[in-house]
Amino acid sequence: MSDAVVVIGGGPAGIxxxxxxxxxxxxxxxxxxxxxxxxxxxxxxYAALTPHFDSAEEAMDGMIAALAERDLAEVRxxxxxxxxxxxxGDFTVTIQGAGGSEDVSAAAxxxxxxxxxxxxxxxxxxxxxxxYPDVLALQDLEVMLKAHDIRTPSTGEPPKRICWIQCVxxxxxxxxxxxxxxxxxxxxxxxxxxxxxxxxxxxxxxxxIDMRMYGYWEQxxxxxxxxxYHVQYIKGIVTEVLEQQGHLLVRGExxxxxxxMEVPMDMVVLSVGMxxxxxxxxxxxxxxxxxxxxxxVEVTNPPLDTVTxxxxxxxxxxxxxxxxxxxxxxxxxxAAASRAVALVRRGSMAAA
Amino acid sequence: MSIPMEAVAGPGRKNKKEFQWSExxxxxxxxxxxxxxxxxxxLVVQRVxxxxxxxxxxxGRTKKVPIGQTWHHKSCGQCGHIPGYSTxxxxxxxxxxxxxxxxKDQTSCTAWNYYASATSNSAAQAAVAVRNFAAAYExxxxxxxxxxxxxxxxxxxxxxxxxxxxxxxxxxxxxxALGKPLVLPEEMVxxxxxxxxxxxxxxxxxxxxFSKIAVTVHPACHYYKLVEGDxxxxxxxxxxxxxxxxxxxxxxxxxxxxxxxxxFDCCGFGFRHILVQRDFTRSFATQRKIQxxxxxxxxxxxLTHDTGCVTTLDKSQFxxxxxxxxxxxxxxLSEAQFAALAMGAHPYLVCQLHxxxxxxxxxxxxxxxxxEKAWAxxxxxxxxxxxxxxxxLTWEDVDV
Amino acid sequence: xxxxxxxLAEPSYPEVSYxxxxxxxxxxxxxxxFDDYLYGxxxxxxxxxxxxxxxxxxxxxxRIAQATAREDxxxxxxxxxxxxxxxxxxxxxxxxxxxxxxxxxITIMREVAINNRLGSAHEALKGYTRIIYKVMSTGTQxxxxxxxxxxxxxxxxxxxxxxxxxxxxRRALPPETHHTTTTGWDIARSTLxxxxxxxxxxxxxxxxxxxxxxxxxLLEEVMEDLLEEEGYALD
Numbered sequence: 001m002s003d004a005v006v007v008i009g010g011g012p013a014g015i016x017x018x019x020x021x022x023x024x025x026x027x028x029x030x031x032x033x034x035x036x037x038x039x040x041x042x043x044x045x046y047a048a049l050t051p052h053f054d055s056a057e058e059a060m061d062g063m064i065a066a067l068a069e070r071d072l073a074e075v076r077x078x079x080x081x082x083x084x085x086x087x088x089g090d091f092t093v094t095i096q097g098a099g100g101s102e103d104v105s106a107a108a109x110x111x112x113x114x115x116x117x118x119x120x121x122x123x124x125x126x127x128x129x130x131x132y133p134d135v136l137a138l139q140d141l142e143v144m145l146k147a148h149d150i151r152t153p154s155t156g157e158p159p160k161r162i163c164w165i166q167c168v169x170x171x172x173x174x175x176x177x178x179x180x181x182x183x184x185x186x187x188x189x190x191x192x193x194x195x196x197x198x199x200x201x202x203x204x205x206x207x208x209i210d211m212r213m214y215g216y217w218e219q220x221x222x223x224x225x226x227x228x229y230h231v232q233y234i235k236g237i238v239t240e241v242l243e244q245q246g247h248l249l250v251r252g253e254x255x256x257x258x259x260x261m262e263v264p265m266d267m268v269v270l271s272v273g274m275x276x277x278x279x280x281x282x283x284x285x286x287x288x289x290x291x292x293x294x295x296x297v298e299v300t301n302p303p304l305d306t307v308t309x310x311x312x313x314x315x316x317x318x319x320x321x322x323x324x325x326x327x328x329x330x331x332x333x334x335a336a337a338s339r340a341v342a343l344v345r346r347g348s349m350a351a352a
Numbered sequence: 353m354s355i356p357m358e359a360v361a362g363p364g365r366k367n368k369k370e371f372q373w374s375e376x377x378x379x380x381x382x383x384x385x386x387x388x389x390x391x392x393x394x395l396v397v398q399r400v401x402x403x404x405x406x407x408x409x410x411x412g413r414t415k416k417v418p419i420g421q422t423w424h425h426k427s428c429g430q431c432g433h434i435p436g437y438s439t440x441x442x443x444x445x446x447x448x449x450x451x452x453x454x455x456k457d458q459t460s461c462t463a464w465n466y467y468a469s470a471t472s473n474s475a476a477q478a479a480v481a482v483r484n485f486a487a488a489y490e491x492x493x494x495x496x497x498x499x500x501x502x503x504x505x506x507x508x509x510x511x512x513x514x515x516x517x518x519x520x521x522x523x524x525x526x527x528x529a530l531g532k533p534l535v536l537p538e539e540m541v542x543x544x545x546x547x548x549x550x551x552x553x554x555x556x557x558x559x560x561x562f563s564k565i566a567v568t569v570h571p572a573c574h575y576y577k578l579v580e581g582d583x584x585x586x587x588x589x590x591x592x593x594x595x596x597x598x599x600x601x602x603x604x605x606x607x608x609x610x611x612x613x614x615x616f617d618c619c620g621f622g623f624r625h626i627l628v629q630r631d632f633t634r635s636f637a638t639q640r641k642i643q644x645x646x647x648x649x650x651x652x653x654x655l656t657h658d659t660g661c662v663t664t665l666d667k668s669q670f671x672x673x674x675x676x677x678x679x680x681x682x683x684x685l686s687e688a689q690f691a692a693l694a695m696g697a698h699p700y701l702v703c704q705l706h707x708x709x710x711x712x713x714x715x716x717x718x719x720x721x722x723x724e725k726a727w728a729x730x731x732x733x734x735x736x737x738x739x740x741x742x743x744x745l746t747w748e749d750v751d752v
Numbered sequence: 753x754x755x756x757x758x759x760l761a762e763p764s765y766p767e768v769s770y771x772x773x774x775x776x777x778x779x780x781x782x783x784x785x786f787d788d789y790l791y792g793x794x795x796x797x798x799x800x801x802x803x804x805x806x807x808x809x810x811x812x813x814x815r816i817a818q819a820t821a822r823e824d825x826x827x828x829x830x831x832x833x834x835x836x837x838x839x840x841x842x843x844x845x846x847x848x849x850x851x852x853x854x855x856x857x858i859t860i861m862r863e864v865a866i867n868n869r870l871g872s873a874h875e876a877l878k879g880y881t882r883i884i885y886k887v888m889s890t891g892t893q894x895x896x897x898x899x900x901x902x903x904x905x906x907x908x909x910x911x912x913x914x915x916x917x918x919x920x921x922r923r924a925l926p927p928e929t930h931h932t933t934t935t936g937w938d939i940a941r942s943t944l945x946x947x948x949x950x951x952x953x954x955x956x957x958x959x960x961x962x963x964x965x966x967x968x969x970l971l972e973e974v975m976e977d978l979l980e981e982e983g984y985a986l987d
Contacts (some may be wrong), residue, residue, distance in 0.1 A: 119371065251801050259806075397795070431929075435925050442926070454929050555887040628879045
């Protein structure tokens with residue numbers, strides 16, 4: 001029976017899980033493929049977090065600093081898990097790092113390998129992401145927001161008219177990602193507010209099918225976006241982004257008014273959905289963990305158990321499980337940590 | 353412990369060369385169903401001949417396009433109103449030394465009527481399709497389809513036959529009465545896919561310089577919007593983000609292809625509208641397509657690859673000009689006629705441009721073609737036809 | 753009075769009974785293709801945005817999908833009477849993310865309208881019957897001899913030129929099958945026999961009786977004559 005937990009993936013889910021395991025008095029080993037911790041919020045240069053507008057970088061650095069204070073937590077960057085043998089309570093996990101390969105003993109494993117943004121080239125609507133530099137994805141705009149410098153790529157000028165197109169790569173039977181990606185409505189609205197703050201002369205539009213504003217997001221984001229920042233929400237998703245005489249032309253139906261519309265825009269931002277990352281797919285395969293048809297890690301007993309996978313002793317946290325916002329991620333990381341530690345303590349799987 | 357927290361380089365925006373279709377993301381492949389049913393004895397599948405070219409489709413798949421031994425499934429509208437279109441397809445085949453069959457035992461797909469009037473049903477449409485496929489199968493030549501609507505409609509018929517056993521049963525009964533098997537070809541091949549597959553070979557036979565010709569492309573709705581996974585998407589053309597059909601050929605011939613903001617719009621044919629409600633068709637075609645092309649791209653010609661689209665875009669312009677003398681004029685050609693002209697075809701004896709409505713003579717001049725002389729040659733050739741009402745022009749006659 | 757989702761206004765076409773409208777909707781729904789064509793609709797509006805007819809008519813493929821999804825038989829009947837013939841059948845609406853096919857639903861509604869002799873079908877196909885005759889009896893549609901300048905005056909003076917020179921210009925076509933004027937190409941007699949048998953056996957010929965009785969009689973005569981000559985009995 002081992003007394004350690006291996007956590008794979010150094011984003012918010014992995015950091016939270018590793019720190020919680022340590023706080024519960026058990027050794028944790030956090031394995032991260034890239035050169036530092038922080039995951040997608042750091043590597044995709046996220047600006048402000050939804051819905052409180054805290055700095056993503058500061059939040060991640062704070063989490064990392066807190067992890068650094070835990071003596072029971074060990075961090076290995078530039079490292080990958082390459083093999084795993086054994087069973088729950090007694091895994092042998094092979095970690096490949098700069099210094100070579102090492103077999104590590106673990107009672108439990110937590111997959112926190114996260115997501116990737118949907119590639120707009122696969123979208124069935126004609127958004128021309130690869131054709132027009134002024135068509136961006138959410139993460140491309142985050143880079144500009146973090147720098148507080150928003151410019152239309154083709155002209156170098158701040159955009160006067162900017163719009164978001166929701167549900168890109170999600171909710172589509174033919175693409176295959178039928179699910180809703182949960183966070184993009186909040187994120188796009190957050191971005192629209194930030195743009196209106198930085199460029200008060202700009203006009204912001206969000207084209208949507210449904211506005212997903214769960215719980216407190218309604219009054220934290222949606223109402224202020226409309227009431228304070230005059231973001232225009234138009235029910236009717238865009239189907240084509242074309243170019244006409246130097247600016248982008250966005251085509252959709254204004255369903256409220258019941259008529260086709262064609263409007264010029266300086267910048268178009270695609271609210272791309274979340275898909276399982278290559279790391280999630282690789283680790284699910286390596287650990288023989290069942291995935292759902294979208295490639296995310298499947299849990300065996302939802303909704304009462306949100307973190308236990310089909311392989312005994314292997315848990316998952318964060319966006320490896322499916323579209324998740326930061327609160328979901330922190331919560332599932334804590335749940336995964338608690339069940340992993342319970343396994344160590346009791347020498348068997350905790351009952352649901 | 354100390355954990356490094358240095359800044360990292362920001363994410364690069366993905367570049368179009370990095371994008372690739374992968375089969376992982378492709379929808380279900382009709383071929384699975386097709387070969388399963390063949391194995392179960394439910395239908396016969398006519399294979400593409402060994403001598404074929406592979407073309408890239410959406411989602412990273414490929415399709416076999418036969419080079420020769422083809423059974424040309426003609427288009428009623430082309431043969432009826434724009435006979436230079438089908439003549440050019442045959443002429444290019446002949447020029448490349450390729451053997452083909454132009455069958456008499458072929459009916460129209462009847463889809464123009466079906467989409468116009470709905471005076472038919474699934475079984476009749478499927479039976480008409482299968483009867484044509486059986487005729488091809490029995491000839492030993494592989495069907496290649498001239499019209500975009502026939503092609504799209506047949507893709508739909510294929511889907512219905514593969515998914516509905518009760519339809520197969522009904523069609524099989526009809527075929528039995530005709531003494532024919534229930535056949536589907538391994539691939540539905542549109543002639544423009546053949547042109548795409550052969551574009552480099554065609555370019556090797558090019559004798560006229562098209563480097564000064566600016567072109568806009570109009571892709572047919574029924575080609576790429578019906579069963580959308582089965583259409584040519586080539587990473588070399590538009591980065592694989594739009595169908596490469598027609599554009600690939602135009603580029604291979606050295607023409608400059610220009611974009612415009614209604615590229616993905618229908619032409620406005622309407623099937624029924626172009627015959628009995630023409631104000632819609634001509635308004636749509638001229639306002640949404642021709643005028644936009646003119647204003648934004650100012651091409652010398654617009655190219656398309658479907659009967660209905662050529663008809664609509666070509667024939668709608670006169671009425672617009674009658675109403676407003678400043679209305680745009682752009683000559684309309686199929687890429688088959690365009691390729692034939694590039695290869696030295698006679699504009700009247702082969703491309704039959706006198707059947708077209710929109711002014712095309714400045715285009716011919718830009719191609720270095722003396723159309724006055726060409727017309728005189730056509731009149732001379734037809735003189736003998738006026739004298740002898742049994743005489744016809746042969747393929748030898750038209751290669752002046 | 754039925755359990756339609758809700759009734760907000762007085763039904764249009766009150767002279768047609770609710771039961772009749774229900775029956776027509778049931779016929780649409782029973783079509784083999786219906787489940788391929790209609791899933792759910794979240795009113796995104798993509799279909800309207802790409803639709804050419806939506807730009808020029810008060811026409812909405814979204815409203816068609818919504819009405820059939822809601823099983824609102826009153827609204828569906830109204831659409832069968834007023835809207836379905838405006839569709840261009842381009843199938844741009846297949847860009848629907850739910851996988852719906854509004855153009856396909858409309859195709860089914862048109863067939864049902866014809867089979868039930870709805871007035872709209874009759875109106876829409878007025879002036880179109882000669883085309884039906886041509887395609888069903890010759891296996892090619894819109895033949896060269898239909899290019900006459902009183903039929904297509906808006907296509908320009910070229911039509912008159914074609915018409916005046918038709919016979920010579922057709923013989924000036926190199927493809928051997930193109931030397932025809934009454935049909936698009938030279939179609940074999942045996943092929944026409946096969947085509948007529950198809951129309952007869954699949955019920956397509958019988959459908960024409962619902963469009964135009966005299967057209968049907970004419971077609972039936974032409975087909976029966978040829979089939980008899982070739983030794984086929986129509987069972």
